[in-house]
Amino acid sequence: MDLPAPLQWTEHVLFSLLLAVVVRSYVLYGLTGVLKDLVKFLRLLPGVDTLIQFILAREVQTFMNKVSATPVDSEPVKKAVEIPEKGCSAEELLQDMAELKALETVTEDGKVFAYVYTMEDEHAKTLRKAFDMFNDPTGYDGNDKPSARENVVNQFAHTFLHENALSPMVFPALRKMETEVISMVATMLNGDSRCSGSLTTGGTESILMAVKCYRDRARELMPHITEPEIVAPITIHPAFEKAAEYFNLTVCHAPLKPDFTVDLAAFEKLIGKNTVMLAASAPQYPYGIVDPIEDVGRLATKHNLPFHVDGCFGGFMLPWVEKLGYPVPPFDFRVQGVTSVSADVHKYGFGLKGSSVVVYKSSEIRRHQIFAYSSWPGGLFGSPGFSGTRPGANIAASWAALRSLGEDGYMQKAEQLMKTTLAMEEGVDSIQGLSIVGKPAMTAFAIMSTENSGIDILALADAMEARDWHMERQQLPNTLHCTIMPHHIGREMVFINDLTESADEVRGKASLSSKGTAGMYGMVAKIPDRAVVDEFILQFFDKAYKL
Structure with a gap:
């Protein structure tokens, strides 16, 4: 039966277009190019891409079961893994460690040709001793002596010290621990079982991955954008600028109001x-103030844009501070428009340095973060994050830290640290000429000098350093940043007394503004061309890392 004339015409047009594509591909790229473009063309037809995705998912499952050391569930996890209400005992964790280690590939039998380059000998023992010297997470309880729990966290790090998360199949225990850490963080941030993410080497990598993810998402969904931009407050962490420089984006900074929001x-x-x-x-690092996440979320929804909340600093503190009854504005996946959140395990998660998590609202978003390369002679290559090789020690220690502390442990730490923070803030406000910047939401604040106080805040920092305090100087405007950590517990009055004496020492002495670091910062502030200041920073780091 002949097709109606309009359909015949459409058929001829489609066939002509397809023929033109085939001829062009063959001339430019040969038979491989023809097949590639033909697949692209077919995927545009209704239902074809869905069928391809179904077949791919089935083949991926088959492949994973073939190459994995342990069976891989074909169904997604129905119930998210949560941080336990009560922290696990050292004995429970040791039992967990034994069971996890039993899952791993034994590299000592000489049957693995990649991933691990070390062996159990005297050299390995020396490495463990060096690791302990610089990675022992003491001081969580305000003491110098590590607790049994902290010792077990270290044992986890020891046990998985040489394992490599480059391959999720060779070391299934690492994969299990990483996915459970991501799930525990997601539920802490009020995400659901659809959330997906990655354990990274730190807050900077988490932010880099979020930026890369959304850049690549835009390439797929908004290919007309050739000069992609990020919109963020001026207080956003410089890691966003770093990501923008690496990935060819531009950060557009919104200014602050007089209240520092x-x-x-x-x-x-x-x-x-x-x-x-x-x-x-959540919060801004300079002042400890949570940005108006709900308002930005409404803008994200209105403009149909993804929205990343940088909770690297506060992601492991704000949830517990809120549960303690302190005023914390909504900042996580409860907020409509939020599509991803980052949180550092190695900050208030009390894990080993080099541990952070970036969580996305769904795996459909997270897929844009993953790097894939199928044309390497060395085999199929993929990587979820910036790093290829990823040390198993940090993954294992992160998992152990979350399970060993539990919600009750995190609540206890948060309560202790908030009491210390509020005592310090009250002490600062009692000193003539000093005040707290804005309204901090958690265990961090900034100190500024009030108008006509006669106190140069940078000279005050120099005076405090003469009393052995290591002060964090900030600019635009000049302030002093204070993050309150476990080692500050019990030292509140020492801090306030020294700050009071230092303020009295520098008050009304304008000459101090031209001396010490106060003079250096003052000089830098007067340079109108920030590129010159950037060059100063470059030369500083170049000099600092020379023998």
């Missing part, structure tokens, strides 16, 4: 045709 009207005006993501902090 972001100007939302200015923020929205920066959203334009090239915007591929929004970002904000």
Whole structure:
């Protein structure tokens, strides 16, 4: 039966287009190019891409079961893994460690040709001793002597010290621990079982991965954007600038209002045709103030843009502070529009250094983070994050830290640290000429000098350093940053007394503004070309890392 004339015409047009594509591909790329473009063309037809995805998922499952050291479930996890309500005992963790280690590939039998380059000998023992010297997480309880729990965290690190998370199949215990850490963090941040993520080497990598993810998402969904942009407050962590430089984006910074919160009207005006993501902090590192996440979430929803919350600093503190009854504005997956959150295990998660998590609302978003390369003679290559090789020690220690502390342990730490923080803030406000910047939400704050106080805040930092305090100086405007950590517990009055004496020492002495680091910062602040200041920073690091 002949097709109606309009359908015949459509058929001829489609066939002509397909023929043109085939001829062009063959001329330019040969038979391989023809097949590649033919597949692309077919995937545009209704239902074809869905069928391809179904077949791929089935083949991936078959492949994983063939190459994995242990069976891999074909069904997704129905119930998310949560941080236990009560921390696990050292004995429980040791039992867990034995069971996990039993899952792993035994490299000592000489049948593995990649991933592990070490062996159990005297050299390995020396490495463990060196690791302990610089990675012993003491001081969580305000003591110098590690607890039984801390010792077990170290034992986890020891046990998996040489294992490599480059391959999720060779070391299934690492894969289990990593996915469970991600799930525990996701539930802590009020995500659900659809959440997906990665354990990274730190907050910077978590942020880099989020930016890379949304850049690649834009390449797929918004290919017309050739100069992608991020909109964020001026207080956003410099890792976003680093990511933008690495991945060829631009960060558009919104200014702050007099109360040190972001100007939302200015923020929205920066959203334009090239915007591929929004970002904000929970809290801002400089002042400990949580950005208006709900408001930015509404903007993300309104403009149909992904929104990353940088909770690297506060992700492991704000949930517990909120549960203790302190005022914490919503900042996590409860907020409509939030599509990803980062949180550092090695900060208030009390894990080993080099541990952070980036969590996405769904695996559909996370897929844009993953790097895949199928044309290498060395085999099929994929990597979920910036790093290829990833040390098993940090993954294992992160898992052990979350399970050993539990919600009750984190609540206890948060309560202790908040009491110390509030005591310090109250002490600062009692000193003539000093005040706390804005309204901090957790265990961090900044100190500024009040107008006409006669106190140069940078000279105050120099005076405090003469009393053996290591002060964090900030600029635009000049302030002093204080993050309150376990080793500050019980030292509140020492801090306030020294700060009071230092303020009295520098008050009214304008000459101190030209001396010490106060003089250096003052000089830098007067340089109008920030590129010159950037060059100063480059030369500083170049000099610092020379023998």
